[in-house]
Amino acid sequence: MSKVKYAIYKDNYKLITTTFPQIRWSSNYKELISKGEKFIHDTKVTTVMWRKPPYQWVKINSDGSALNNPGRLGAVDIIRDQKGEMLLAFATPLGEGTNNKVELEAAIFGMTLSLELGYNKIILEVDSQFMVDWIMHKAEPHWSINTQMLKLQALIRHTHKFKCNHTLKEANFVADSLSKHSHKITSPQLYFNNHQIPK
Known part of the structure; x- marks a missing residue:
């Protein structure tokens, strides 16, 4: 264990002395060890969860994926009702572009499908x-x-009521996972719940 501690302190010392050359091994190493032993990592825990939309609302979880920026793009949307049940999911490759473009394209698809x-x-x-x-x-x-x-603002104007929320990636993990899938397909794909496939 002492060898591991020594290796960590040595690496930290090299990093600090590179950044702050005024620190010298002979005079300040013991002080550095002492401060390191007193260091407490401040951990913050945030509860992250997906919430159902209110009565008669739908929620679109939208995400875009760019393999590089710019790079190959893929867009996805998952539309769920007030019970949290999936109405449909959508995935499509979008060619090449930037991550900002693909995020907007994904939202446009989701809004269009919801209105339709x-x-x-x-x-x-x-x-x-x-x-x-x-x-x-x-x-x-x-x-x-x-x-x-x-285009997105024009779609928003067709809604009766509209909200746009930011969520952490962990609460958007279904859309995030599906966005990776969008790079493996060659054409747009719609996924419906069996009892909700339009006739």
Whole structure:
């Protein structure tokens, strides 16, 4: 155990002396060890959970995936009702582009599908705070994604009620997992619950 501690302190010492050359081995190593032993890591725990939408609302969990930025893109949406049951899921590859573009494209698909299914009280939940700020007019998007932003705002105007929430990636894990799948397919795919397939 003492060998492991020594190795850790030695690595830390090298890192610190590179950053702060005024620290010398002979005069300050014992002080460094003493401070290291008193160090307490401050851990913060946050409860993360997915919440059902209110009565007569649907929630879209939307996500985009870029293998590089820019790189190959894939978009997904999962639409769930007030009971938390999946109405449908959607995945599609989108060619090449940036992560901001794919996040917006995913939201456009989700909003379009929800409106086509007849839902007009919609919560859009994404794990990009930038996107929430753009949608809620708290920040201006980059000019290169302005076309997508205008399409999304036009869809929002067709809703009766609309909310856009930021969520942590852990609460959006179903959409995040499906977004990885979007890189393995070659055409758009819709997934319905068996009893909800439109006739």
